[in-house]
Amino acid sequence: MNETMVCAVGNVATLPAYRELAAGPSARFRLAVTARYWDREKNTWTDGHTNFFTVWANRQLATNAATSLSVGDPVVVQGRLKVRTETREGQQWTSADIDAVAIGHDLARGTTAFRRPGRPETEAPAPPRPEPEWETPADTPDPAAQQQPEPVPAP
Numbered sequence: 001m002n003e004t005m006v007c008a009v010g011n012v013a014t015l016p017a018y019r020e021l022a023a024g025p026s027a028r029f030r031l032a033v034t035a036r037y038w039d040r041e042k043n044t045w046t047d048g049h050t051n052f053f054t055v056w057a058n059r060q061l062a063t064n065a066a067t068s069l070s071v072g073d074p075v076v077v078q079g080r081l082k083v084r085t086e087t088r089e090g091q092q093w094t095s096a097d098i099d100a101v102a103i104g105h106d107l108a109r110g111t112t113a114f115r116r117p118g119r120p121e122t123e124a125p126a127p128p129r130p131e132p133e134w135e136t137p138a139d140t141p142d143p144a145a146q147q148q149p150e151p152v153p154a155p
Helices: 059-068
Strands: 005-012 017-021 024-039 044-058 074-088 091-105
Touching: 005 091, 017 059, 024 059, 044 059, 044 074, 059 091
Parallel strands: 044 091
Antiparallel strands: 005 024, 005 074, 017 024, 024 044, 074 091
C-alpha cells in the first residue's frame, strides 16, 4: 500500500488533547510549520507562509506526547499525510492531518532530557547485557566479504 510519509519540523500550536478510547489512548495537537527565508533587501531572516497540520498520535505515542509537549515546543513529526476535503455549511474545507509514527523535540533549537515511561511492576528487570565486540581483530577475515549470494532458482 502506498502512503505519503512526511517529516514536518515546526512548533506545537495547541496543547495536546488526550483521550482514552476503546481502541486505546489517542492525542491530537496542531503543528505550525513556518517557512523562513533570507531577505537580501533587509539583510535578515524573514518568516514566510505558515502551514498548520493536525497531528494524531495513538497508543503509547499519544500518552508520551500528551505528557511531554507544550505549546511553543519545537518538534519534528514523522507520519502519514492525510488530506481531507469536506463541506461545512455550504463551504468547502480542506485540512491536512499527520497520523504520527514518531514525534520528538527538535534538538537543533534546544535540549531535552529523555525518560522512559515507567514499566509495570509485574515485569522482572532485564538482566544486564554485555557490551558488543565492536573491534574486528586484524587476523580475522571479514565474514561479510566471504559470503556468496544465494543462486536464484529458475522459474
